[in-house]
Amino acid sequence: MTKKISEKTLKKSFWNWFLWHGCSQQAESMLGMAFAQSMAPVIDELYDNKEEKAEALKRHITLFNTEPQVGSICNGVVCGLEEANANKACTPELISSVKVALIGPTSAIGDSLWVATFIPILLTICLSISQASPVTSWLGPVLYMIVYPLGTGILSWNLFKLGYKSGIEGMQGFMSTGKLNTLTDTMTVLGLIVVGALTASFVTASVPFRIVRDVFDATQGIILENQVIFEADIMLDSIFPKILPLFLTLGVYYLYSKRKWSPLKLMGLILIIAGVFTFVGYVTGFYV
Amino acid sequence: MTKKISEKTLKKSFWNWFLWHGCSQQAESMLGMAFAQSMAPVIDELYDNKEEKAEALKRHITLFNTEPQVGSICNGVVCGLEEANANKACTPELISSVKVALIGPTSAIGDSLWVATFIPILLTICLSISQASPVTSWLGPVLYMIVYPLGTGILSWNLFKLGYKSGIEGMQGFMSTGKLNTLTDTMTVLGLIVVGALTASFVTASVPFRIVRDVFDATQGIILENQVIFEADIMLDSIFPKILPLFLTLGVYYLYSKRKWSPLKLMGLILIIAGVFTFVGYVTGFYV
Amino acid sequence: MTKKISEKTLKKSFWNWFLWHGCSQQAESMLGMAFAQSMAPVIDELYDNKEEKAEALKRHITLFNTEPQVGSICNGVVCGLEEANANKACTPELISSVKVALIGPTSAIGDSLWVATFIPILLTICLSISQASPVTSWLGPVLYMIVYPLGTGILSWNLFKLGYKSGIEGMQGFMSTGKLNTLTDTMTVLGLIVVGALTASFVTASVPFRIVRDVFDATQGIILENQVIFEADIMLDSIFPKILPLFLTLGVYYLYSKRKWSPLKLMGLILIIAGVFTFVGYVTGFYV
Amino acid sequence: METYQIILIALFVYLGSIGSIIGNTMGWYTLGRPLVASLVVGVILGDVQTAMIVGIPLQIMYMGNVTPGGAVAWDLSYATYIGVAGAIVFGIGLDTAQTIGLAVVFAGIGGLVGQIMWNVSYAANLPLNRVANKYAEVGETKKMFIPNVVMGQSIGFACRFIPAIIVLTSMTAASAQSDFAAIIPGWVTTALGVFGGMMASLGMGIILSFLLKKNYHIVIFLAGFVLVTYFSLSTMAVAVVAIITAILYYVAVSNIDKKGVA
């Protein structure tokens, strides 16, 4: 008899993930335990003896990571694969490799499109509502508190179901025709453009360097006091607007990606740069 | 002896079309009778006996439609094909199928590029001339009355001749190498971009919903009267500018294309929406 | 024993070019003599007897042209090819054909990207520094005098070395896989976009034609004096902004490229047009 | 309005209507445009300046008028001739804004009447196919103009000229009632303005039904849309950008096809 995950179990699996994906996050297995907990009810339903359950659990407490809200599609896909496996239409190896393959794209897409794009846009709208009038400033956060969790929840659940339905055939069809590659490439294009825009919009950095002097105006024959005769930021921006945030971001990328610096170390570096810049700013009269 | 349409007959055919393409428009054959009248002199010259003429006429009073000004290229093409047919180098079936194939692209391109783009641009220029000074406001329409008919007439006649010259070889060469497909695709790209711009430029719709209240300004300790604390339009536009005209247009498209609503019915719907919106606008104080 | 150009000789060849590329420019061989002088030390080192040297010199005093700063890559490439030739790994014919092939792309790219784009950008920055305050207006030119020659020199030398290193293998690898074509096409795309922008930015031309009249304002019942009721430039720009510079440039292109007019003749034509336009401008009250 | 003025305007209503005997190029697309129509009415009624003052906003309001596939959503010709005439006849002594308001209202009435008459003529033309067929059966090339021009235009003329006469005569009669402008409530003008702006979606929607052949085509449409909204381009600018894009698209596809074949 073909095994099938019941609707109730799917919901249980989803909620386990949606609420508790971040509870035990750490550097070893990242969201591994949370993923295993999400799979627990599914495993329970699909497999009959302890050995099978143990094996399934063990493969899901290993390292896993994703942006959890958009990444619920992974849980859905794995539900589908486990179902197929229980029906001997899939192998544990395939399950593991698909899972690992999904880490990259779902993390990147989720972080860049949902967390870094959708949230700021929604916040901007709510902010402008709050700014309209001090009396009704509570309207903005209230709206956000309703729209964001509700919208995200619905999205997350639908992605979960989508993943489950496309399941094994979906994945195989995709992989054989090279469509997965095309889709991943497309998502990368999307993500890169958006992250470029985010960098330009949200990273701020300026060289607080300014030369101020009294100058003699020959045409009028008078001395003009405290004229700004050089402003580093304006010059840099006239070469390439926001060049500093760009290089800062690329620098961080380089140190993180190529030099394997930890985020903590990077944070320290940024703190130092910020300190130095502030200092220079006070010395040159940029800040007063 | 090879048959050839005389220059005079071509001109006659063109004028029959240019002046009288719209005279008997109706839902059964659309511009069918007009097309037959345009072909009448050509048929007269190419075929010798009544039977042939009758056959040719009959195939041209059937359904035909196009944007008539740009679409005169169809008449030209059919002239060429009839000539070829009279010389046994083409078949009546090919003529009919080419004619039908041309309906779609020439209608769409003509409507979107000529009627919906060129006319408004020309009108805008003439409008600004009229607006320059009340004394010379007549200059705008006079300019339009000269430039538009003349320019369109010249274009139309040249497209007619172009169609005639490329004729059968042109069409066949095009069709065999897949060039026609590429050209149609290209024209579709062109048309779609332009129609997108037109929708954004010319369709207007706003939600006339506004919340007005007296608010207490805590920082100044005074009551500000009749403050607009919510304006639906501004909020919608901050999400996606002109989102309403966009959805209105896509809605009309959907009802027309997928639900087969008639334009009359759609017009009624729009009238109702406009009424409701106006009503809401008065109730919420958007209109006064 | 394999022959190799010494570092010292390469430097000598570069300096000969960098300083004296323009010394004997004329219509017959353009920069031919300068190129030969640049190759002279290389030839001296690579070949042993007078005959070989004579042959090599003769092939390099023939016509050659390029934008000399970016075009130093050609000298580098030819150094590499001569070295290969001295080692029997290349033929004189190949050297000559590669040299000729490089004239077009390096001229066009150098002129459009370096001379016409980089220089104006750098000048714009320096200009804005000079404009900041009359006392420090000398800062702009001084900055330019340092940054431009230094930057260009470094670029030029590195392109020279790059050309030398890729040398024969580079050129052959490139040519066989069609990569050179792709690169040339890419550079053409780059150049064309930039030249388009330059034309719009730096070519200025306006039709100084204006109709000025007293008009009667019916709404106010008064006569408004000297109203501009028609301004050719504004109308043209509302059709297509900067249409005149566009057509002027395309006209010059046409006359130079298709009608083989000389630059001097074109200059005369432009002088006449400028004269006529100025005249019309004074007559219609555009200039006063 | 004098009788000869009524007859002249009604004649132009006919000539400027879709499918009139002078062809759409000179008729519908020239005489039928509000900008031109207002000049014509102004000349006939002897007040070009007022005519242009109301004609310009009407032209702006109806800029997006397209009639794909015989879908005449709004009879522009009727709308403007009646609208401008109404504004001149009833507008004496009103200020500019009020006069324009009047024009919008009368244009609304006119456009509606015109739209109905278009549908009447569209139906009335159907039997002509029988006539054309009879001639075609016997190869009477010389007689094809009878169903198309003679009959078609008799119907067309009747459907435009006569109702226009009626409407214009009623207006003349009503204009005795000098406080007419005061009767029209403000919301009518507002509603008609809103309606006019929304009507442009009809033409666009129908053109889209020809152009949207594949699902992803919607994003090309959107591209044109955002060029206006996000990049603030004019229609003309988008047309230029679209032509550039289309040519590059054509060259690219042709090249790829060539390579695929080789």
Add this chain to the structure above:
Amino acid sequence: METYQIILIALFVYLGSIGSIIGNTMGWYTLGRPLVASLVVGVILGDVQTAMIVGIPLQIMYMGNVTPGGAVAWDLSYATYIGVAGAIVFGIGLDTAQTIGLAVVFAGIGGLVGQIMWNVSYAANLPLNRVANKYAEVGETKKMFIPNVVMGQSIGFACRFIPAIIVLTSMTAASAQSDFAAIIPGWVTTALGVFGGMMASLGMGIILSFLLKKNYHIVIFLAGFVLVTYFSLSTMAVAVVAIITAILYYVAVSNIDKKGVA
């Protein structure tokens, strides 16, 4: 602050922190956002208006906060709850700009504490893997919630709630010292503002490390960048443009692949 207020705020600091028991959607991404957090603090301390006045600039300053791959550079939840509470407690009698300055400083302190505590919990969670493993070995599906939820959240709660209590209590104690605001030098506020703006680069840089797979990818990133700088588009506008581009890219690549195969 009263004791119950301190407890309530500390509770929200925990709920709004990354990985709390109500899930990041409702916690970190909703309760943790400065805009929402300031409302909550305002309600608890009974001064919504002041809370929002400082919450809005904090939200703008921390807009670009992303935490890819567990890299929590800055604890937003901690930062805002402490920042807003500090501004209300110490800000009595100050003008708006000074109050906001105070909020930035306290948010700086709070964010730092939060960032440290995140790293503590991140380390403290490591042994849980052993527990999970034990249950997994014997197929105890029903007990997977013990290491993940029960143990994970005990640690999480301890790491957020307790330090928050300490910080808030100290603040309450210190607020006796009424000229506190005067003690904070201007450069601290400035430096923290500069730091906040630069910190957004951390999130971006780390996301980039996932996305930049080939060298030329950098120019796609740059394309998004210049759409903002040169074309003045908003993030939303770029997102729309990016989606359009991506769909066209997908269609184009799919078509070319099809042709290449055939």
Add this chain to the structure above:
Amino acid sequence: METYQIILIALFVYLGSIGSIIGNTMGWYTLGRPLVASLVVGVILGDVQTAMIVGIPLQIMYMGNVTPGGAVAWDLSYATYIGVAGAIVFGIGLDTAQTIGLAVVFAGIGGLVGQIMWNVSYAANLPLNRVANKYAEVGETKKMFIPNVVMGQSIGFACRFIPAIIVLTSMTAASAQSDFAAIIPGWVTTALGVFGGMMASLGMGIILSFLLKKNYHIVIFLAGFVLVTYFSLSTMAVAVVAIITAILYYVAVSNIDKKGVA
């Protein structure tokens, strides 16, 4: 001007001219730019401030100067040195606008003389090919500098230095006539301004003749054009956009070619 000043300026006219002995990088493209030239003249004549005041507008006016394929439409070096010197010598007591007008006129005269002299030297250099050929025939590598540098630059020096001396001396002589500025009619300045703006088309047109290889290339050129006119980008911005486009184009074409081959 004193004799030593005249000699110095004439020397710089030569050094800043196209193909001088210090190379175009340091000469034509550095000393020859109006911005630099005006500083040099200012230093020599001891009035840097006035020199810069007229140098800046001259630089803006001649920004688009390119000389593809030896087509020196306008001798920038001559133009500015003479123009700035003229403005300083004759401009005493004039206001800023008048001084700049003077500079434009003298730059016009200077540029024309320079343009003529360029053509003279371009012709005079022709026989050098014979000399070079003779040395080449016998493989005299060491002597290639004779025709190129020694002879070429004797001609170049003669063609620039001597006429510059003459022009500058005449100017000095004429400056006795103190109302010189009044003699120059306004239309001369206007016409020269118009001419200067149009001259940039010469450089562009000639570069285009190298770049426009296929018919459709014109639309790529147009794309750059409309990025400036419709999208209001600066030259720098277009350069960045063009580089992004070019790299993506290169990657796309390379990929398609690879697929076509496989």
